[in-house]
Structures are given as structure tokens and as C-alpha cells.
Amino acid sequence: MAERRHATLALIGLPNAGKSTLLNVLLGQKLAATSQIPQTTRTRVLGVVNRGDVQLAFLDTPGFHLPKHILNERMMSHVEQALEEADLLLWVVDADAFLGAGERALAKRLKKLDRPVYLLLNKIDLVSKSRLLEKIATYKDLLPFKEIVPIGARLGLNLDPLWSLLERDAERNGWLYDPDTFTDQTERSLASEFIREKVLRKTREEVPHGVAVLIERWLEAGQEEYPEDLGPEGVFIAARILVDRDGHRKILLGSQGEMIKDIRQSAQRELRKLLQRPVRLELFVKVDEGWRDRPEKLDRLEL
């Protein structure tokens, strides 16, 4: 029997490049929230895939950006931790976007690190072959990439060559996680992320950046105040959505509450899929001005 090997791979890049979409498609299951809003991911998310003798531990990270609030500083320290931990870096770029100051800053950081880096040119469904070749030529000057792989995370395009390269480059002895370990995220943290995702997908401008979700109650059958009509298999979840300003609370509620109703319904559907059991979700919106700059609040939110 061949020896077991493993590698830890950090998915890094600018906000909105498609890192979390890639994590989900590589895992074949949704673990990370994804949205069109930059800075969707706020922490480090582990997803483990075992392929034959090879174990690949992917770390999704927040998009690389200049911190404005303490929240953003913490997001960047999650990136730093993942960079330190990883054996190999997967730099995901939006092939449909220009190479700008953010990419140059990240390249500078990676140069200092001296770790092998793959360039994953994502969203190939949006660009022509000739533009893709141009992009490859521009990026090549930034860093000596170990591999350059064009992919389409959303549609799962061209992932086979990526898998082969990752399997080849997993060089560490043994496995890091037991075969049943799939992620480090708890059901509660996934639930709060999926609720936040629905908020991000339905609101715009500055609202999404000031939103956080806190699970307040998680009740199962037999517990006090569990709604018995949900049946013996169900779970009752009450979550608080924090917003930064009263104006944002109004946007989130919508006229006659239709926005929050819509968010609640789509989040509840998603949680049923995640937990594979009946779910009843209740949402409350609360203004908590300046939460992004309060360390004790960020601790409570596990950010």
C-alpha cells in the first residue's frame, strides 16, 4: 500500500475572486458563504478532502485588503495565519478583472514568504482565450508561480488538472486529520454564516459590511420552549442580525417587513438543506453602532 501523504493549501487572493466558491466546489458541499459583495469571508474556514492516499486540507481565507476597522484587522490576521500554516498557496484571481494595486501588494507579501504558489485564474467562463493568455502573461511578471491553472469555480470548470497537480504536490508524511474530519466549522457557525450570506445577497452598498449574525437560541425536541409542532427531529433557531446603523435596520426590514421575511425564508430553506432536518428560524434585527471596532463584541462573534 502506498504511504499516506498530505498538504495544507491556503486559498488566498483579493475579495470577490471566488475563493469560497472554489472551496465549496472542491469539497462538493457548501461550507463557505459566497456572494457578489467583497469581503464576504471574515474568518479562516477549513475543508478537508481525502483522495486515495492523499489528504488535502484547504483553508479558505478573507480577501486581501487594507483594514478600516478592527474587524478588518482581524480578517487580515486570519490570512496571515493561513499563510504561515500552508505548505502551498493557491492564489485565486478574477480573470475578468484588472491587475491592480491590491494584486501587487499581495505579490509583495508572497515574495517575502517564499512558499510555492499556484496562480488560479478563475471565472474563465467570462473571458475569451486570448484575454486569458494576456492575463497569464501579465501575472507571470509578478511572481515565479509553480503552476498556472485556469479554472471556473462556479461551474466547476477545469478542476481535474488542478486535482492532479495538488495530489502530486502533497508531500508531507501521513495525514493531519482523521478520515471523518471534514471541517472545523460547527453547525452553529455554518448556520450563522448562511444567514449572513442571505443578507449579503439581498442588500447592497454599505449595509452588508456592517452586518453580523449571532445565534441566540438553538433548541431541540425535549428542551424547554421548543415548539412541539416542529416534530421530534426539528431544530428551532433564533438569530440576531446586528447592523451598524438605524438606517440599515430599516433597509433590512424593508417596507412592511418584506425584506426580512424574504431573508428569513431563504435562510430557513438553506438551513434545512445543511442540517437535513426540519428547521424553524426566527430573526431579530438590532442596531449595534460601531460593533466592528469593539474587540469584546468581535470575540463574542468569534471573528
Ligand SMILES: Nc1nc2c(ncn2[C@@H]2O[C@H](COP(=O)(O)OP(=O)(O)OP(=O)(O)O)[C@@H](O)[C@H]2O)c(=O)[nH]1
Ligand atoms: N462567472 C463566474 N463567477 C464566479 C466564479 N467563481 C465565483 N464567482 C462569483 O464571484 C463572486 C464572489 O465569489 P466568492 O466565492 O464569494 O469570492 P471570495 O473570493 O470568497 O470573496 P471574499 O470572501 O469577499 O474574499 C460570487 O458572486 C460568485 O458567484 C466563476 O467561475 N465564474
Ligand SMILES: [Mg+2]
Ligand atoms: Mg470568500
